[in-house]
Amino acid sequence: MTTDLSAPPSGGSTTTAGRGKRPRPPFGVSAVSIVAVLIALFSLVPLGYVAYMTVATGWDTAVELIFRPRVMELLLNTLLLTIITVPLCLLLGVAGAWLVERTSLRGHRIWAVLLAAPLAIPAFVNSYAWVSAVPSMGGLWSGVLIATLSYFPLVYIPAAASLGRLDPAIEQSAAALGLGNWATFFRVVLPQLRIAMTGGALLVSLHLLAEYGAFAMIRFDTFTTAIMVQYQSTFNGAAGNMLASVLVFFCLLLLVAEVRSRGTARYARIGPGAQGRALRLPLHVYQLPSQLFLLALTALALGLPLFFVLRWTALGGAPAWAADEFLPALLATLGYGLAGAAATIVVAFPMAYLAVRHPGWFSKSLELSNYITSSLPGIVVGLAFVTVSIRLVPGVYQTAGVLVAAYVLLFLPRALVSLRAGLAQAPKELDEAAQSLGKPPLASFIRVTLRLTAPAAAGGAALVFLAIANELTATLLLSPNGTRTLATEFWSKSSEIDYAGAAPYALLMILLSAPMTYLLFQQSKKVAGQ
Template identity: 45%
Template sequence: MCSKVTYKKRTRAIPFGLILPVVLLVLLTSLPLLYIALRAHEAGLEHALNLIFRSRVYDLLLNTLKLVTVVTVLSTLIGVTTAWLIERTDLPKRKMWNALVTLPFAVPAFISSYSWISIFPSLEGFGGAILVLTLCNYPLVHLPVAAALRGMDPALEETSRSLGFNRTQTFFKVILPQLRPSLFGGAILIALHMLAEFGALSFLNYETFTTAIFDQYYVAFDGASAAMLTLVLLLLCLGFLALELLVRGKAKYAIARKGTPGMLEHIALGAIKPVAIIGLVVLTILAAGVPLGIIGYWLFTGTSSALHINDVFSALTTTLTFGFGGAVLAIVFALPLVFLTVRYQGKLAMLAERLPYFIHSLPGLVIGLTLVFFAIRYAYPFYQTTLLLLIGYAMLYLPLAQSSIRAALMQVSQQLEEMARSLGKGPLTVFMRITLPLITPGVGAGLALVFLQIMKELTATLLLRPTGVDTLATKVWEHTANAEFGASAPYAALLIVVSGLPVYLLTMRSFTQGSKQATNPLTAEI
């Protein structure tokens, strides 16, 4: 029982204002594929087949699939549980927990991996990778699911209860179907992120396609072999995207606002409340407390921890500038793309929607080399410029914005927009006054996710940054690579603090807004 809405196929023409940016986006995101194809072509067909069909590739495939599957499942279970506890129960200090459970996402995976290995050196390998990456990535499910729960119409649950369904039946028949876009969107992002993860796996000594590609580029200097490994990585991505599309289905879920968030009755945890609190405490300590504790240790005891204020301030300023600029650019790319996909559909929309997920599965190293390759040969004035770096960020993390915005837009009834259009309002006015206010939580979540990921990004930044420019992440990596853990500690601590602050403000603000009584934007604006 849920508000499942099936619309007739759209026959109206797609506005040129949507077609132009989407076509440009398709062309831009096709560059890595073109680059990989050119490099693979250099190897020749026979050599390429030999590079693909060998035992090493099978071992890498097995390692990668195990990592992706286990981390995605565990992260999804944790993310849905934390979102449910915070948004649907009488958990005390829910706003505080909402901020704390998202804080681990601000901790770069390579910092977390080093912290754990500092305590347990034997944690290397598959077990260590599962522990570290699960703790770092479950917020990718928590954030969109919490936003979906917060924006869900309480009248649906009330209707279900009035028909005799208990809370468990209501969850599986009403709530869970409404969570499908955000839940599976977050899960596919985690899976693709695991395909492209490098820093943490390098520290944890667990080999996947990404680490092997890095070795081929920087150690063996074999671009053709690396390109063939990347093609296999793309095939894996295709499989995950097809699975996500199959699970998502064709149903559309929209919210007819008959109730308000204030009507929602939080479930009493009763005797299991202490267990829930202890679980959240343990989760916070493992995911954020351990990395922060180890960083604090090196900050105060490391022999290489001399603090250079000017260097730290410069790295901080650069990080904030790059993070905000790249996040805004990703949102600008994502808005027309998602709107075209959800409201108009079609072959162009399908291609434009899925292609960024392919790109997201590629290591930042490949994106960086792609943009360097084309910039040097065809757009040299853009080589080693901030604009080129921001484009690389937007290409890498566009799916983060897509997933959050899509989940929010699918909950907006198209009837609201059609009513506004019938009153003589233009498409842009309708979008700005009706649609955008309703999808603001999704836009905000996407902005925060992209911003956080950019601040932690490493390999693409190393290749594309302007000469002499450092970010907090690159400074941490440079010092850690030279075993200067004390020197890296100030940059790592500042990176976590700066990353955590916007997440805290965003989650607290959206949490507070979700508790207030909403007004109908149709009547408020028109």
């Protein structure tokens, strides 16, 4: 039985909370709003930097720098990469999710985990493995191969979760109307995956625009690799800034396209009664081809990278594991990861609090500002902090604080989503009940809301930590002199063709990422009610 804590007890006096009077928040709403506005303004620094540099360059110079053959070449490369890779990721992700969740696939529980596992391998590590296997790799199709194998789990995980919570009654109704299995899939099931597919496509596209290491290693030029080359040669010159402005334009265009593609259809189940368990379609003669398809996919996306990382690690021998080599990088990664995760959770809390406790256009606008910034590539955020710190606060350039601030802006939504879920599970009625029993607002907040939110905060912090551990471009631009992280040391050694020396760093990054990838997969299953 569910108890309504906001209702007055029958036969008794009406409490303060029971009369509908709002409980006093632990901090004034106006104070929280002010802090949230300041955070939102701070998060728009990279976007403001791009706009300012575009204006400062001048219209004539900007047009000359943007509409030149080199930019057209980069534009063509980026468009072709996106146009080819995104549909392939959608095809592999949806097909894998359907086989695992809706067919009589043998070992479907094992395949469910294996298809999510490639997400634990950073794309630049994947590229390193493929270059080890085929040293001549390069160009568009190599980029498509590596990107597809690295990012299809971004579609598979939400698609599998959506299929898991899809009410089988609609498929049964379609079958009763005479539709066959394939017609039911394309006309009934696939439209229900619209949000998962568009969201996954957006994530894949943004990763393609932001990725540097994977494409630089195979000598495939995109906007991000070109911006890094411009930065290294001219230190934030006008040409690099204009490339960044084009890249930002495409990121914002993708955000708008994803929002519009969601549509207005409802996907929630309406009506009484419990949802039935979906019947798995028999594969019959397709059992073996399905097994071979999934085996080939996981072998290419997971087996090959792991094999070459372990092979190079073995070839490097004990000297590659010398403490003075990898221990400083591991400690720096752990230190920045913990500091960035803690700072991100603290910064995200005011936004999440307003979004859950005081929803409306104001809180949604503040949230949107953070999502816009997080969609920008790390190299743009890094360039923004380089320029702002040098011009306005020279003393903080290449300090740990600036690097942590960049991490906060890049990964704030990861913490925000988790905190929102945690606060939603700690309803304000519990605060009301605690205050009606005489607890001060701050004490009731700490003993009730904060304790209930702690697991979600820890999950969000873990997501941010793993993202920081694998971040490359912003770290290369902003880290203090002498700083070595797992990602930067891997990149330094692999750039020098010291593959045996780079292998331990790649292995450590995978070992750090694997538990979080599994946790993310399990969390998607919980959301799906499985």
